[in-house]
Amino acid sequence: MTNPIEHQIVNTISWTLNVAPQRLLPYTHFADDLHLDDLDLLLLIASLENQLGVYLTREQVAGIQTIGDVTHYFSAN
Numbered sequence: 001m002t003n004p005i006e007h008q009i010v011n012t013i014s015w016t017l018n019v020a021p022q023r024l025l026p027y028t029h030f031a032d033d034l035h036l037d038d039l040d041l042l043l044l045i046a047s048l049e050n051q052l053g054v055y056l057t058r059e060q061v062a063g064i065q066t067i068g069d070v071t072h073y074f075s076a077n
Contacts, residue, residue, distance in 0.1 A: 009074060010050055010052060016044060017034060017036075027066055029065055030066065045061055048070065061075045
């Protein structure tokens with residue numbers, strides 16, 4: 001069972017990228033699977049930060065490569 005934050009993150013990413021939520025698994029890689037470049041990923045993370053009211057450090061943002069990474073950092077904060 002997914003936690004509420006994970007559910008909200010997946011729904012936001014799904015809506016923003018126009019990707020079916022079923023395709024967004026914890027191991028889904030932003031660059032390799034979703035074809036996001038660095039700027040697109042930064043904009044997506046900024047959108048999630050604004051929506052969730054949680055702000056990540058530069059180090060945390062630099063470590064994000066998968067949906068699981070995003071969920072981990074936002075859940076931890």
